[in-house]
Amino acid sequence: MSFGLAVRKKAPSVTFTLALRFSLVLALAVLSLAVLFTFALKRYIYNSQSRELKDSAEELALALKTNAQPEQKEKIPYYITYAVYQKESQEILETNDPFLPLLEATKGKTKKFISKNYFIDGDLRILYFAMEEESDEYGSLVIQTALNLDTDSSSLFLRGIPVIVLLAFLPVLFVSFLTALLIAKRSLAPVVKMTEAAKKISSTNLGELLPVKQKDSSAENISTGNLDELDKLAxxxxxxxxxxxxxxxxxxxxxxxxxxxxKTPLAVILGQANLLLRWGKDDKAQLEKSLGIIVEEAESMNAVITNLLHITRLENKKLLPQKEKFFLADFFARLKEEVQSLSPDAKVSVSVSKDLNLFTDREMLHQIFLALISNSIKFCKEKNLELTFSALQKDTKTELCIVDNGPGFKAQDLEHVFDRFYRGDESHTRSAGGAGLGLSIAKALTQSLGGTIVSFNAESGGAGVRLELDN
Structure with missing residues (x-):
C-alpha cells in the first residue's frame, strides 16, 4: 500500500504574469504591424511591377507601329522578357527569351503563371501581361511582357521579410519581457510592502498601518485625486x-x-442569599429585607440586559422608524404632563411655535426625551427640577433642545455622556442610579431617525441636549 502526497503547484507571481501578458500583447502588435507592412509592401511592389509590364508592352506596340529600330527598344528594362507573336498561328515575330511560353491576352490585367518542372533544373514562375494589337502587315498580334519572380530582386526581398521579422522579433520579445518584468516589479513593490505589513496586523495591533508613499494621505486628498491608486488603496x-x-x-x-x-448586582444577590441561608429561616425581617434586595438587583440586571438588547436592535436596523407628521406643541404638552407626574414639584417651560410640525417617528422621539428627562430627574435631586423644551426650524432641519437646572456636565464628560455605562467618573459609581444606558439608547434612537444628538452646558449652568432632525 503506497501513500502519495499531493504536490501543490506554485502559482506564478503577478509580476511574471503581467510581464508575460505585456510581452504577448506586444508580440501580437508587432506581428500585426509586420503583416500589415508586408501586405502593403507586397501590394506596392505588385502595382509597380504591373505598371512596368504594361509600359513595356505599350513601348513594344509603339515600336511595331513605327517600325522602330532595335536600339529604340532599349527603353524596356533588361529584366523584363517579352514576346510578340501572331494570335492565330502563334508564330513568334520577336522575343528576347526563347524559353518564354506564349500565353493568352490578360485583358488589361497582370497575372501569375507557374509551371512545375518547366526547366530541367526547376520551375517557371513569372508575372506577365499580354495585350492584343492589330497590325496591317501581320494581322492580330499578341504582345506579351513578363517578369521572372525567381530572379526579381523585389520578389526575393518579399520572400525574405518573414525571416527578417522572425529574427528581429525574438530578441525584441525577450528584451520587452525583461523590461516589462522590471517595470511590473517596481510598480508592484508598494503592494509587496503592504502585503508584508498586513501580515503583521492582528486584533492586538490594529494601530499598525500600511505604508503610504505620499506623506499627506488624508481623506480629502483621496477625493481630490492627489494620491495614486495604490496610495488610495493603502x-x-x-x-x-x-x-x-x-x-x-x-x-x-x-x-x-x-x-x-x-458583577455588582450578582455579588449583592449572592451576599443576600448567604444571609438567608444563615438567618433567613428564623429572622422574618431579614428574610423580607434580603428578598427585597434580591428582587431589586434582579430587576436592575433585567433592565441592563433589556436596554442592551434594545440598543443592539437599533444598531442592527431591526427597529425601523414609522414616520408621521405631528405638531411639536402637542408633543411637548404630553411630555410636560409626564414630567409633572414623575416629579410633581418640577417646573416645565415650553418654547415652540404652535404651527411647527415635524415628520418623524413620534414614539421613538418620545423615548428619546423620556431618557433625557429621566437623566435630568436623576441628577437634580438636591433642588426642584426645572426643565425647558424648545424647538426651532432651520432650513431643512428642525432643532429640538432640552435644558435642566442641574449641575451640568463636566468638561471631560461632554464627549462621553452618550457612551454605554458612562456615568461621569472612572469608577462608574452607582450612587446616581441606573445602568448608564439611557443616553446611549437616546443616541441610538436619534441615529435611527437619521438625526444627530449632542450635549452641552447651558449658560445658566444646567445640562442641555440638542437634537437635529430632518423636517
Missing part, C-alpha cells in the same frame, strides 16, 4: 483598520463594563 485599508480598532476597543470596553455592571 489609505482605504488604514481607515478600515482604524475603524476596526475603534470597534474592538469599544467591544472590549463594552465587555468590561457589562462585567462590571453585572
Amino acid at each position: 489609505v482605504t485599508f488604514n481607515d478600515l483598520f482604524v475603524r476596526l480598532k475603534k470597534d474592538f476597543d469599544r467591544e472590549r470596553g463594552f465587555t468590561s463594563d457589562v462585567s462590571h455592571e453585572l
